[in-house]
Amino acid sequence: MTHLANVVQWFADPAHWRGSDGIPNRLVEHIQISAEAVAIGALIALPIGIALGHYGRFGNLAINISNVGRALPSFGLLVIAFQVFGLGNLPVLVALVALAIPPMVTNSYVGLREVDPDVKEAARGMGYRELAQLVRVELPLAVPLVMAGIRTSAVQVVATATLAALIAGGGFGRYVIDGFAQQDYTKLFAGAVLVAALAMATELSLSGVEWLLVPRGIRLLQARAANRAATFKTA
Amino acid sequence: MPAGAFLAYVDPWVNWTWLRGHIPLFVDALQQHLTLTAIAVAGGLALSIPLGIAAHRWRALRNPLLGFFGVVYTIPSLALFALLVPYTGLGVVTAEIGLIGYTVLILMRNLLVGLESVPPDVLDAADGMGYRPLARLLYVELPLALPAMFAGIRIATVTTIGLVTITALIGLGGLGQLINRGLIENFHTPLVVATGLSIALALVADLTLVGIQRVAVPWSRDTAG
Numbered sequence: 223m224t225h226l227a228n229v230v231q232w233f234a235d236p237a238h239w240r241g242s243d244g245i246p247n248r249l250v251e252h253i254q255i256s257a258e259a260v261a262i263g264a265l266i267a268l269p270i271g272i273a274l275g276h277y278g279r280f281g282n283l284a285i286n287i288s289n290v291g292r293a294l295p296s297f298g299l300l301v302i303a304f305q306v307f308g309l310g311n312l313p314v315l316v317a318l319v320a321l322a323i324p325p326m327v328t329n330s331y332v333g334l335r336e337v338d339p340d341v342k343e344a345a346r347g348m349g350y351r352e353l354a355q356l357v358r359v360e361l362p363l364a365v366p367l368v369m370a371g372i373r374t375s376a377v378q379v380v381a382t383a384t385l386a387a388l389i390a391g392g393g394f395g396r397y398v399i400d401g402f403a404q405q406d407y408t409k410l411f412a413g414a415v416l417v418a419a420l421a422m423a424t425e426l427s428l429s430g431v432e433w434l435l436v437p438r439g440i441r442l443l444q445a446r447a448a449n450r451a452a453t454f455k456t457a
Numbered sequence: 458m459p460a461g462a463f464l465a466y467v468d469p470w471v472n473w474t475w476l477r478g479h480i481p482l483f484v485d486a487l488q489q490h491l492t493l494t495a496i497a498v499a500g501g502l503a504l505s506i507p508l509g510i511a512a513h514r515w516r517a518l519r520n521p522l523l524g525f526f527g528v529v530y531t532i533p534s535l536a537l538f539a540l541l542v543p544y545t546g547l548g549v550v551t552a553e554i555g556l557i558g559y560t561v562l563i564l565m566r567n568l569l570v571g572l573e574s575v576p577p578d579v580l581d582a583a584d585g586m587g588y589r590p591l592a593r594l595l596y597v598e599l600p601l602a603l604p605a606m607f608a609g610i611r612i613a614t615v616t617t618i619g620l621v622t623i624t625a626l627i628g629l630g631g632l633g634q635l636i637n638r639g640l641i642e643n644f645h646t647p648l649v650v651a652t653g654l655s656i657a658l659a660l661v662a663d664l665t666l667v668g669i670q671r672v673a674v675p676w677s678r679d680t681a682g
Contacts, residue, residue, distance in 0.1 A: 225543050292615045293659030295622040298636045298652030305645060381533030385623070388640065398539050402626060407543045414539035418532045425531050453563055455616050457533055457623065 228408040229415070238412075243396065245416065252393030252420060255386065256379045259315055263322025263375060268368070271327040275334025275364070276356055284331035288452055291324020296382045296456040304389035314386040321382055322375040325454040329371025332452065333364030362437045369432035370451035373425065380424045382457035384417050394420060472646045482635070482647075483654065490621050490631025490658065496553055497617045498610065501560025508561070509568035510594065519569070526562040534559070534623050542627065552624040559620065560613040567609025571602025604677030607670045611663055618659040622651075632658070 232238060239245055274284050299320060303313035337360045345359040361368070387395030397413025400406070433441075512519040529537070534555055541551045575598050583597045622633030630637060632651040639648025670677060 289615065289660070289663060290656070292612065293619060293656045293663075295619045295633070295636070295652055295655040297622045297625065297633055298648065298655060301636055301640045301648055302652060304640070305643075305648065377531060381535075384533050384535050388626075395535070398535055399626075401539065410539045411543055414536040417536035418540070421531050421533050421536070422528070453530070453566075453612065453616075455530065455534075455559060456619050457535065 225407065225411070229411050232408050232412045248392060248394050248396055248416075249420070251391075252380070252383055252395075255311060255314055255318065255391070255393065256376065256383050256424075259318030259322050259379045259383075260372070260376045262315070263319045263379075264326060264372060266319070267323040267326035267371075267375075268330055271330030271371070272334055272356075272361070272364075272368075274327070275331040276360060278335060281331070281335070284328055287324050288328035288454075291321070291328070292454060292456070294321060294324075294456060296321055297385055297388075300382070300385050300389055309390055311391070313389060314383070314391045318379050318382055318386075321456055322379050325374040325378065325452065326368075326371040328452045329374065330364065330368045332450070333367030333371075334360055336367070337363045363440060365436050366432065366440070367451060369428070369435060373428040373432060374451060374454050376424050376428055377421055378454055378456055380421050381417075381455075385457055468643075468645050470645050470649050475646055476650060479647075483632075483650065486630075486632045486635050486651065487654065487658065488631075489629065489634075490618065490655070493549075493552060493556065493621045493624065493629060493631055494614060494617045494662075497556035497560050497621075498613050500553060500557040501564050501613055502610070504557065505561045505564035505568060509565040509572070512565070513569060513572045523562070523566065523569075526558065526565065529558040530562040534620050535626065538624070538627050547628045549629065551627055552621075552629050556617055556620060556624075560617060563613045563616065564606070564609045567605045567612075568602060571605030572598055574605065575601045600676075603674045604670070607666065607674060607677065611666045614662050614666060615659045618655060618662060622655055 237244075241247065271284065274280050296317070300314065300317045303317040307313040307316065341359060341363065342355065345355040350359060383391075383393050384395035384398060386393055387399035394413055394416045397409050398417060401408075401410025401413055508522055512522050532540075537555045537558070538551055541554055545551045545554065579597060579601070580593070583593045588597065621629075621631050622636055624630045625633030625637040632655045635647035635651035636655075639645060639651070
């Protein structure tokens, strides 16, 4: 119990709430690099996944991307990026973007792929051109899985950003890595609580966004989408 | 002289001479990697099969169980290990609690998907033929759920092989140890080779499981993860 009391005390210490190693600054660092990685990853991955799913070709490619994405050891990837790009945010960003891409490609591919062919035909019959059909018919129906992909990526990226502290990056991982290095179990535990809470908050807030974006008419399908979404965990 | 050429001279990405002299290092790491992965997947199966069957039988258990392991799954592995270290110390116990916790969600979810996809007609037919609930489960429902289960085993195995590298931070790591060594010593060869081996191991394990599935569960259609 004294251990948990120490952790509570650590959080209560005002010294841990200010300065460059304070919780607010580490939180900003963690969120900033994660958000950048997810945004860049989405710009690359979503068009690929959506195009593959819309045209229904190269399904093997989408599946291989997901397999390789799961197989990538985030730790090795980060350290290699560090050796290539040196100190700073760039190696972290590159590794995080690479890890952000597979879940978004796979899930958006599946989302578009699963749009009922009858619905597409009906859209055609109503005179929708291809682009309008994609944007106004297929994408809204695929939103649950596309968003599930973004959420999975974001949680992964937030988790992996923790490891960035190993290559001198910032974020909440700093407390965990420094805690290990200094054998300071209080700092270690406090850092782990912060990391876990941030991952959970990411999951919950993106679930909220997902709920808002899903067209009302297909919300009933949403619980099923959450279960169909391909899981990824690399960190 | 360009910096790149200088770096390449000092430390190439793979120093083959060094590698040739240190093969046992990689064999040991691979062995530990496989052992940690096998325990995690086997332990995950041992937990997820009874839990999955219970969640299927008693619907009230379904959401609490999926919710609990969903929360565990969301916790980044490094944080989960760090939360456990003060209680279970550095080592195998801590690593496996985390790794098994992650595989349970994948395996249980796939078992449930498999059990739920058994057509009601089949269940009716089994009931009509006089199967008792336990026999129906063992001889009808579980065999039909096996393909989905196998897809889960494949995902759990590949995922775990990637995650094992992170256990290097609590003194294990398999190939992760060599990645860590590459980081600490600023030495490219163990880092690059161990990362490559980890990816290769995951892909080979996946293909092996596909092969086993073809032989053991010939009634599965292609269920790609």
